[in-house]
Amino acid sequence: MNQDAAFTAPWGAAVADGVGGGPAGDLASAAFVHRLAAGRVGAVEPEALATSVRAANWDLRAHVERDVTLSGMATTFTGLFVSSAGDLLLAHTGDSRAYRLRDAALVQQSRDDSLVQALLEQGLVSAEDALAHPHRNIITASLGGRERDAASVDVHEARIGDRWMLCSDGLTDYVPEAEIHAMLAWHADPAVAARACVELALTAGTHDNVTVVVCDVLPDSGADAGETAGTAFYGSAAVRFMEGL
Structure with a gap:
């Protein structure tokens, strides 16, 4: 079962990974990504993006309220969006990652919300040991329709020529x-x-x-960023939600 979901558009992209060990991880990632992308199109302010994330998170809560067997379903989320000010907004929770390739240097831009990351920051494990740690898949934050759920939103420069990669941990845990x-x-x-x-x-x-999205920062083409042309869903989002935007 593919529990990853993703979407791409000229104005943004995202990857979500249903939390393993819980119920309906494929539905959690698909519903969140589809609600987020279908509910807001185009450049956005940071506050509006945070509001869209909360709305998509509450959509997960609605699924659980309709079907109690879905209680506990959750997803990670990492998304990159064009801001109305011309910057890039990186929204993140969980252990799906965002990397930026700039001037031949690849640097992780997201912070893993995970037990192993916390141990690394406390100096209790080395970076080498973290790669094979038996609890490396335990995450400390996700989105599951809970009141406390949230995603960080950080502003980054949109430099022409930058390349961004969003991915689920099926890539970074093994490569x-x-x-x-x-x-x-x-x-x-x-x-x-x-x-x-x-x-x-x-x-x-x-x-x-394994889900990987690669985004290149290009000069403004003059096209309307609100258009739905060029927007597509992948993974569980494509399977469960066929109607598009």
């Missing part, structure tokens, strides 16, 4: 960053680069779903 860096730097076409990263994870024998 070293150096290999991911090589694929992102080698392939000029973002779709080809995304596919190459997925193939790396499959070759490495990943035991998890």
